[in-house]
Amino acid sequence: MAVGVTGDDLMVRLAPDEGEAALAQPGVRPMEFTSRPMKGFPFVGPEGLKTERMLIGWVSRGVAFALTPPAEEAEAISDTCACMSLGG
Numbered sequence: 001m002a003v004g005v006t007g008d009d010l011m012v013r014l015a016p017d018e019g020e021a022a023l024a025q026p027g028v029r030p031m032e033f034t035s036r037p038m039k040g041f042p043f044v045g046p047e048g049l050k051t052e053r054m055l056i057g058w059v060s061r062g063v064a065f066a067l068t069p070p071a072e073e074a075e076a077i078s079d080t081c082a083c084m085s086l087g088g
Contacts, residue, residue, distance in 0.1 A: 001013050001062075002059065002062035002063045002066040003059050003062040003063075006043070008045060008046055009043040009044060009045050010043070010048075010055070011031060011041060011042075011043055011057075012041070012042055012044060012045075012057075012058050012060055012062040013040060013041060013062050013065050013066060014040045014042065014060050014061055014062065014065055015040060015043070015056060015065055015068070016039040016040040016065060017058065018040070018061070018065075019039045022042045023025075023042060024029075025044075025048060026048050027045040027046065027048025028042045028043070028044050028048050029042065029043050029045065029050065030042060030047070031043050060080040068085030
């Protein structure tokens with residue numbers, strides 16, 4: 001998942017370590033479907049989507065995360081590359 005729309009808000013999937021920085025931007029707040037905020041899933045309200053450039057920026061960040069392989073897959077790719085570079 002990259003992005004979704006809930007009412008007037010854009011929900012963006014980010015890496016958990018990007019979440020805190022994202023919350024400092026205009027119109028961004030944590031997603032709270034339970035009693036705790038979900039890391040890496042901020043809501044971006046209309047204030048943070050005033051221009052096409054702002055919208056494209058958020059969608060691009062979500063897509064970039066969605067295209068990132070899961071940790072296990074990334075590790076396997078890394079191991080494969082290491083073997084190939086060693087001639088194995």
